[in-house]
Amino acid sequence: MKFNYQTREHAIEKLQDRTLDLLIIGGGITGAGVALQAAASGLETGLIEMQDFAEGTSSRSTKLVHGGIRYLKNFDVEVVADTVGERAVVQQIAPHVPKPDPMLMPIYDEEGSTFSMFRLKVAMNLYDSLAGINSNSEFANTMLTKEEVLEHQPNLKQEGLLGGGQYLDFNNSDIRLVVENIKRANQDGALIANRVKAVDYTFDENGKVNGVVAEDLLNGKKFEINARYVINTTGPWSDKTRNLNKPEHPIEMMRPTKGVHLVIDRSKLEVSQPIYFDSGYNDGRMIFVIPREKKTYFGTTDTDYHGDFEHPTVTQADVD
Ligand SMILES: Cc1cc2nc3c(=O)[nH]c(=O)nc-3n(C[C@H](O)[C@H](O)[C@H](O)COP(=O)(O)OP(=O)(O)OC[C@H]3O[C@@H](n4cnc5c(N)ncnc54)[C@H](O)[C@@H]3O)c2cc1C
Numbered sequence: 001m002k003f004n005y006q007t008r009e010h011a012i013e014k015l016q017d018r019t020l021d022l023l024i025i026g027g028g029i030t031g032a033g034v035a036l037q038a039a040a041s042g043l044e045t046g047l048i049e050m051q052d053f054a055e056g057t058s059s060r061s062t063k064l065v066h067g068g069i070r071y072l073k074n075f076d077v078e079v080v081a082d083t084v085g086e087r088a089v090v091q092q093i094a095p096h097v098p099k100p101d102p103m104l105m106p107i108y109d110e111e112g113s114t115f116s117m118f119r120l121k122v123a124m125n126l127y128d129s130l131a132g133i134n135s136n137s138e139f140a141n142t143m144l145t146k147e148e149v150l151e152h153q154p155n156l157k158q159e160g161l162l163g164g165g166q167y168l169d170f171n172n173s174d175i176r177l178v179v180e181n182i183k184r185a186n187q188d189g190a191l192i193a194n195r196v197k198a199v200d201y202t203f204d205e206n207g208k209v210n211g212v213v214a215e216d217l218l219n220g221k222k223f224e225i226n227a228r229y230v231i232n233t234t235g236p237w238s239d240k241t242r243n244l245n246k247p248e249h250p251i252e253m254m255r256p257t258k259g260v261h262l263v264i265d266r267s268k269l270e271v272s273q274p275i276y277f278d279s280g281y282n283d284g285r286m287i288f289v290i291p292r293e294k295k296t297y298f299g300t301t302d303t304d305y306h307g308d309f310e311h312p313t314v315t316q317a318d319v320d
Helices: 005-015 029-040 069-074 077-093 117-131 146-152 174-187 235-242
Strands: 019-025 045-049 103-108 142-145 161-167 191-194 196-203 209-216 222-232 261-265 275-278 286-292 295-299
Touching (some): 005 045, 005 222, 019 209, 029 045, 045 222, 069 077, 103 117, 103 146, 117 161, 174 191
Parallel strands (some): 019 222
Antiparallel strands (some): 103 161, 142 161, 196 209, 286 295
16 A cells, blocks of 8 residues: 555554564654665564654754765764765665755864864865765865855855865755655555554563554554564654653663754855854864755754753754
């Protein structure tokens, strides 16, 4: 059956009449990716998501399929090899989702800056070679003089600007990527339902988890789902999910943080392309400024967060 609102009812029914090989809790990109892989491998797979698909972190990202060039500052080659390798897989199987979008990186003479001009060139060359971009490609990296950087982006601060570089990055529709994974997993037989929340675990006689108690949040009905394995892909909710059956004595392994983007009318901050630079505060962060349709968004912050995960809000301190 094609994935639509009726498959939800069908999935909820079927989730109760069998023992799954794998039940996935959480329908962000991690859960959707696991569902795709598991269903394609022939495992009897189920996935429940308490909100809508991608309604957690996976719709609130910077929307880049980011190569992670900053890791090359410390020659963390393996991380970047991984990210650009995975990106190539996504491009191959879903070329309609990630789109090439070259990134401008201005370099300033400032204390604690991530890259000097020399380090940027070394990093960009290494990055291109890991990503398989050869030097004749239209997407090969280029170094830019101060004047060229300002030609690309006239409203950048000129003081302390040394020059910069441009390298290939990709923009992405994060929600669509999740939904594409979900649809394909459904096509391969996975039973998938949104607005269904895992509220407790069930255990076998040896105390091993063998399923969950789920609640259909559209009608409040609770039901059991049996599974040989249950996987927790609930991102920032991972601790809450791990501790569903022991709220009194939770084992906490996460340190939740909040990343805020500010979104403003493009007329107020006109940028010609994505830009990536140090925050200027020597605080270890890099800032993205991304044009998208009639908006420009920029950020992000990186602060500890213990508020409501479903409806995180922006404080004045974040804006400042
Ligand atoms: C500010 C910011 C910018 C980012 N930018 C980028 C970027 O540009 N590119 C990039 O690749 N990555 C980016 N990331 C990282 C990326 O967004 C995350 O790694 C990714 O979205 C995490 O996906 P996830 O599936 O693990 O978690 P989530 O998307 O949060 O999914 C977890 C899901 O579990 C569900 N859930 C929770 N509890 C239950 C329960 N009891 N029962 C059922 N369902 C439950 C939630 O509703 C949620 O939908 C960014 C992250 C942040 C914070």
